[in-house]
Amino acid sequence: MAEPGQIPNPWPEMTDIATLEQETLRQIAEAADEAALEAVRLAALGKKGAISALLATLGKMSPEERKTEGARINLLKDKATEALAARRAELAKEALERRLAAETLDVTLPTATSPLTRGRIHPISQVMEELSVIFADMGFAVAEGPDIESDDFNFTKLNFPEGHPAREMQDTFFLTPEAGEKKLLRTHTSPVQVRTMIAQKPPIRVICPGRVYRCDFDQTHTPMFHQVEGLVIDETTHMGHLKWVLEEFLKNFFEVKGVRLRMRPSFFPFTEPSMEVDVQCRRQGGEIRFGEGEDWMEILGCGMVHPNVLRNCGIDPDVHQGFAFGVGIDRLAMLKYGMSDLRAFFDADTRWLEHYGFRPLDFPTLAGGLSA
Ligand code: PHE
Numbered sequence: 001m002a003e004p005g006q007i008p009n010p011w012p013e014m015t016d017i018a019t020l021e022q023e024t025l026r027q028i029a030e031a032a033d034e035a036a037l038e039a040v041r042l043a044a045l046g047k048k049g050a051i052s053a054l055l056a057t058l059g060k061m062s063p064e065e066r067k068t069e070g071a072r073i074n075l076l077k078d079k080a081t082e083a084l085a086a087r088r089a090e091l092a093k094e095a096l097e098r099r100l101a102a103e104t105l106d107v108t109l110p111t112a113t114s115p116l117t118r119g120r121i122h123p124i125s126q127v128m129e130e131l132s133v134i135f136a137d138m139g140f141a142v143a144e145g146p147d148i149e150s151d152d153f154n155f156t157k158l159n160f161p162e163g164h165p166a167r168e169m170q171d172t173f174f175l176t177p178e179a180g181e182k183k184l185l186r187t188h189t190s191p192v193q194v195r196t197m198i199a200q201k202p203p204i205r206v207i208c209p210g211r212v213y214r215c216d217f218d219q220t221h222t223p224m225f226h227q228v229e230g231l232v233i234d235e236t237t238h239m240g241h242l243k244w245v246l247e248e249f250l251k252n253f254f255e256v257k258g259v260r261l262r263m264r265p266s267f268f269p270f271t272e273p274s275m276e277v278d279v280q281c282r283r284q285g286g287e288i289r290f291g292e293g294e295d296w297m298e299i300l301g302c303g304m305v306h307p308n309v310l311r312n313c314g315i316d317p318d319v320h321q322g323f324a325f326g327v328g329i330d331r332l333a334m335l336k337y338g339m340s341d342l343r344a345f346f347d348a349d350t351r352w353l354e355h356y357g358f359r360p361l362d363f364p365t366l367a368g369g370l371s372a
Pocket of ligand 1: 187188301325
């Protein structure tokens with residue numbers, strides 16, 4: 001409507017339509033999201049929208065007027081519809097781009113750690129596994145026995161005389177006798193020799209890894225520790241074989257090209273002759289290297305199985321013979337992996353285990369490397 005005093009607009013409808021068009025297209029262009037755009041659409045083209053209202057006026061027009069006005073209003077409607085569609089497409093594209101930017105996935109990032117990658121194998125378990133691999137390669141099977149053992153299997157059948165001080169030598173944990181039978185926590189893995197010889201006919205070739213118990217506690221002794229026993233019984237096995245087996249074992253275990261061994265006479269009731277074995281090493285600045293140097297380190301006990309032991313287990317010593325050896329597994333682990341305090345093995349401290357432990361899926365193999 002023209003104000004009084006103003007020059008009347010010669011095309012009032014034109015101005016309305018032009019303003020409406022300008023206004024509608026501006027609002028469409030400025031709509032920041034789908035919801036705002038929908039509000040603009042409703043205000044223009046909805047049932048009560050401005051353009052719809054204009055269209056409704058057509059009915060009251062003369063056919064002449066309707067022809068020209070109708071064309072202009074419909075043109076406006078088409079323009080608005082087109083602009084809406086274009087803006088909607090634009091908004092959809094922007095939204096997609098935002099989503100793609102927000103949801104990008106860097107496939108080169110390391111995967112999240114699972115319990116399998118965080119968990120660790122205890123060095124003792126690792127060393128037992130390494131020993132099994134080394135001896136399996138030489139044809140040894142693994143035999144096991146109970147931790148609670150009879151006095152008979154731990155001592156008597158192994159040729160410890162009744163009341164002999166050697167029984168006390170091992171700081172035994174004796175248990176309360178059960179039905180008259182003396183029980184104890186086995187002090188060594190040698191009773192598994194006895195169990196194997198009673199259960200199996202020669203030829204026998206086994207290793208027996210397991211827990212053993214002695215009343216002792218300091219930096220290098222814990223009341224529970226681990227040993228592995230080796231036993232070979234047939235008709236011809238002699239000390240030369242024993243020396244070769246020990247050399248192969250130590251060479252493979254310490255992952256060196258070769259080791260020299262020194263055998264010193266010793267005493268065990270269950271072997272005759274008995275020996276202590278020293279392995280060649282180099283001690284340098286608190287570090288120990290095996291397979292080189294001029295130093296020696298005592299590492300294990302061994303010998304030819306005593307005829308009395310064979311007889312006690314139902315094997316004829318005039319036909320069969322063989323050797324046995326026993327090694328401390330914890331000590332082997334300390335020497336190979338450089339731990340200085342045995343007590344930490346049994347503290348169950350996860351920080352220690354994270355440092356000294358092994359990844360669960362890195363199985364030791366002779367071909368792939370034992371400690372790789
Ligand atoms: N059982 C002995 C010990 O614990 C070790 C050993 C085993 C020695 C077999 C000789 C033969 O000390």
